[in-house]
Amino acid sequence: MQTETLKKVNTSVEQEIEISGSEAVMKALVAEGVETIFGYPGGAIMPIYDALYDYRDQLEHVLVRHEQGGIHAAQGYARSSGKVGTVFATSGPGATNLVTGLADALIDSTPLVCITGQVFAHLLGTDAFQETDVINITTPVTKWNYQVTDANEIPAILAKAYYIAGSGRPGPVLIDITKNAQIQKFNYKGYEKCTHIRSYRPKPIVRNEYIQAAAAMINKAERPLVIFGQGVILGKAEKEFKNFIEQGGLPAAWTILGLSALETDHPLNVGMLGMHGNYGPNVLTNECDVLIAVGMRFDDRVTGRLDRYAKQAKVIHLDIDPAEIDKNIKADVPVWGDCKETLPLITALLDKKEYTSWRARFSECMDKEIEAVIENELNPTAEIMTMGEVIHQMNQITGGDAIIVTDVGQHQMVACRYAKFTESKSNITSGGLGTMGFALPAAMGAKYGAPDRTVVAIIGDGGIQMTIQELGTIMQNNIDIKILILNNHFLGMVRQWQQLFHERRYSFVDIDSPDYVTVAKGYRIEGNSVAKRENLVSALTTMLHHKGPYLLEVHVGKENNVFPMVPQGCGVSEVRLK
């Protein structure tokens, strides 16, 4: 009895307390289960940082070295944990530095809540110090954004922000809070999570007629091909997906954002799609009779030329976002909905099948690719090392259990092609936007999101120099990530295109590097650099077994190219092996 009365008193006290807008932000983050914030303070967000000082035991804050690093870290956190990432930045330049990360998170469907400080409401539009129109700058690159000018709005708006960021097709949300609202005291009535917004339908209704049509079409198929993307991971539908392909005996190929949703060694995993994908999935996309797309958006890097893409096939498209259906490829059967719900419904109607001879076609293509490309990439005879053999040797040590975070360029394609995965949410890369400089900060965040796992950031010599300042964050917080720089002394992907399509006119792709080991040492991070094959395995082993952050630079062939390749403007079956 007594405790009940006590409880009641406590709640009513909780209901009536007067707090500042900034403290309401802290209470919202705690209520949303936020563990880690990546941020950088500044004038217009100081009241929030002041409130954070009292919440240090409940909310971990990681001080990054640049706001872009902060938002990429939050992306890495979201991608490795499956939770919403949280970012703090100040007004003006703090907020504009988030733009690249917002665009990256929007196109790669990464759930984020970014809280930016803003000048006092009465100064809006006066060109005040560090005032910028953050809402309008970020409108095209956010799923939703909102400016708070009154503290009373804060609890409900943050509840909405976390709900919108994480539900349906996830994406970044930005909440801009004016300084007066951060300071303002108001009557706090408690925090209520948001579960419904009338104008927002995160999950389209599953329509049974399309489930049946999809199952019937698959059952009749002679040469079915499943292509899957990040929707499987975002929908936490890895098990449902595996059941689906195993029941139907369906060969499945992945986009680079779908990578790791299905373990590399699964017998139905036929490899990577797209521009630098595997030979089989590309060629056979144009021979399959039913193409089943699961949680992917037919990006041009996957489809190549659209009017030569799977013209012979009936297309079944499963997606949670109705705007993706028929956007690039016309769907014969559109299956709107969360694939965690739709896949089991289709699986239940599937006949058990094998497609032995059709699947053998993939093996034949793989043999061809091994002979033409892979063998020489993984076990090269030339003196200089290849990127592929570095990844291959790393696989031998990790067994495919590590989280691989890649930057953008040749090393990214090679890592996606050759890295092994045994677990989902293990491949973190900037796919849609192709943001160089993504990997180092994203790897930091990935480690916070999955602290028990090994995190390896694989980065080229171009990308590392774009966000190298985050070594400072890694140093200060002793973030245990492994930084593997594949240095070919070129902006390799651009150079490859210049070689193939611009008559070797190497226009501004020759890039010098600092002595990375010395730079790392300056940040009190251990490191090593290898140029000879005989030192590779021991260097990788040292790095992976090292306690704490470690940087390893590997010098690889300067003018090695990534193959296979579907040249721009070509159909996927025109994929070149050399």
Add this chain to the structure above:
Amino acid sequence: MNMKQEYTLMVYAENQVGLLNRIAIIFSRRKINIESLNTSPSEVEGIHRFNIVIHETEVMVKKVVRQIEKQVDVLKVYFNTNDNIIWQELALYKVPTEIIAEKVKVERLLREYGARVVAIRKDFTIFETTGHREETDKLIEVLAPYGLIEFVRSARVAIIKDSKGFHEKLKEFEQTEPVPLAPEDPISEEEANSSIV
């Protein structure tokens, strides 16, 4: 299907600061010009309505409609060709009273063009007319020789002929669980390909 024609989009949305920009950039990103734009309250209290006229192919219109519906604060978008809607535009014409009183048979003008006088002052007179573009344009031609001082035309407002209004639809949106949406025909292959470069 692949021909560009006039479409009127009706967007039902929450009345939010910034939403107009969010919708406008969906068009500008695709280099689609907005021919006419009107925002107003709707038949449902608290729900705002945008009327947007664009000149586009049906395929592009469908894609744009889905992108607009994807916005968090948008409830529903309808799109129609001119056959399916009743639409009006309002125009105002300012002319010098002296000349008009002397040289124009005002009575005939009012009757023929469905115009009315909204203000008469010593120095100027303002006519108003509502109708389709051709109708409001015609009156410009007539008045031009008499020294048309100022002309302005409103954006288009339109009502779908067989619409039952938004009251019922809103009830669906207010439910926590999604309800089935009316089936929409997937875009035909021919249409889908037309926008492919």
